[in-house]
Amino acid sequence: MTTQADAEPTTPPAQPRTLRFTKGHGTHNDFVLVADTRGDLDLTPEQVRRLTDRRGGVGGDGVIRLAPTAAIARAGESIADEVLAQEPGAIWFMDYRNADGSVAEMCGNGVRVFTAFAESLGLARLDDGGELALGTRAGVRRVRKEQGPDGTPWYAVDMGAWLLPGGPEAEAAGADSAVAVRGWSAPRPALSVDLGNPHTVVALASVDELAGLDLTVAPQVAPAPPHGTNVELVVPLGESAAEDGAVVGRVRMRVHERGVGETQSCGTGAVAAALAVRTWAAAGGREPVDTWFVEVPGGLLRVRALPGGRAELAGPAQLVFTGETRP
Numbered sequence: 196m197t198t199q200a201d202a203e204p205t206t207p208p209a210q211p212r213t214l215r216f217t218k219g220h221g222t223h224n225d226f227v228l229v230a231d232t233r234g235d236l237d238l239t240p241e242q243v244r245r246l247t248d249r250r251g252g253v254g255g256d257g258v259i260r261l262a263p264t265a266a267i268a269r270a271g272e273s274i275a276d277e278v279l280a281q282e283p284g285a286i287w288f289m290d291y292r293n294a295d296g297s298v299a300e301m302c303g304n305g306v307r308v309f310t311a312f313a314e315s316l317g318l319a320r321l322d323d324g325g326e327l328a329l330g331t332r333a334g335v336r337r338v339r340k341e342q343g344p345d346g347t348p349w350y351a352v353d354m355g356a357w358l359l360p361g362g363p364e365a366e367a368a369g370a371d372s373a374v375a376v377r378g379w380s381a382p383r384p385a386l387s388v389d390l391g392n393p394h395t396v397v398a399l400a401s402v403d404e405l406a407g408l409d410l411t412v413a414p415q416v417a418p419a420p421p422h423g424t425n426v427e428l429v430v431p432l433g434e435s436a437a438e439d440g441a442v443v444g445r446v447r448m449r450v451h452e453r454g455v456g457e458t459q460s461c462g463t464g465a466v467a468a469a470l471a472v473r474t475w476a477a478a479g480g481r482e483p484v485d486t487w488f489v490e491v492p493g494g495l496l497r498v499r500a501l502p503g504g505r506a507e508l509a510g511p512a513q514l515v516f517t518g519e520t521r522p
């Protein structure tokens with residue numbers, strides 16, 4: 196018989212490491228940010244879910260880990276090697292996780308908030324006209340600072356190349372799939388847009404219909420994208436001449452994000468929405484507009500179609516508070 200005195204001393208269960216975090220948001224798409232400057236933090240999906248839990252944790256649509264790009268490469272993610280080969284100055288990497296613990300390639304609002312976080316840590320300086328190049332799972336992203344239309348600092352991100360996975364046929368038809376939202380009697384045509392992460396954009400006829408949508412359950416997309424998708428519901432609001440005479444388009448949208456649910460904003464989604472509306476206009480024989488303001492429930496974003504099939508996203512980024520937790 197083994198007595199308690201004979202038993203091997205048991206190792207106490209490992210305590211989760213104390214994490215210092217910052218809470219931030221971009222047009223109310225909110226994130227828990229963690230600085231892992233040594234690159235040795237192994238965040239599990241369960242820990243991400245606990246951090247983003249709005250009742251039991253800090254709360255957020257996602258978690259952003261700032262880590263050395265070299266550490267992501269050492270962990271076996273070849274995209275980090277590609278980032279460093281393309282831009283050796285991209286020494287910091289945005290490791291983005293959705294609230295459900297899944298990994299996402301890209302987050303447009305996240306890049307801006309990441310940049311504000313890097314500035315707060317003294318790892319980036321943009322106020323003197325500099326730019327930050329950072330690594331993401333969708334490749335290198337470059338960020339600069341400007342004054343937004345409301346007079347506050349905005350961050351403008353070169354979002355890289357965008358594409359229509361449905362190719363020229365989808366471009367001409369303006370659709371390559373169909374989306375069904377709860378309460379609709381039939382699915383509606385939709386256009387897939389790739390921003391490094393997947394999007395599916397559906398046009399609605401009125402802002403009242405947009406406001407009344409039930410997005411408490413995920414819209415159904417057919418054919419089902421292999422890795423899921425973010426769904427943007429958009430209302431084109433028309434075009435007008437800006438002060439400098441250039442024509443500017445306006446769009447209102449709501450979004451149901453892969454791995455999260457409905458959010459107040461999605462940066463890559465805003466870019467997808469603007470580019471879909473631009474594609475539909477071109478398919479209808481209209482001159483394409485290159486600058487768009489996208490109204491989301493959480494604020495306002497600007498999208499520009501850049502030469503060479505690239506796009507730019509601009510908008511605010513706010514850091515709200517810091518704290519410590521053991522997820």
Ligand SMILES: N[C@@H](CCC[C@H](N)C(=O)O)C(=O)O
Pocket residue numbers: 224293298299300301302303304305392393425452453454455460461462463464
């Ligand atoms: N909110 C983000 C997108 C975050 C990732 C997305 N949910 C996905 O799984 O692709 C943005 O601002 O772009």
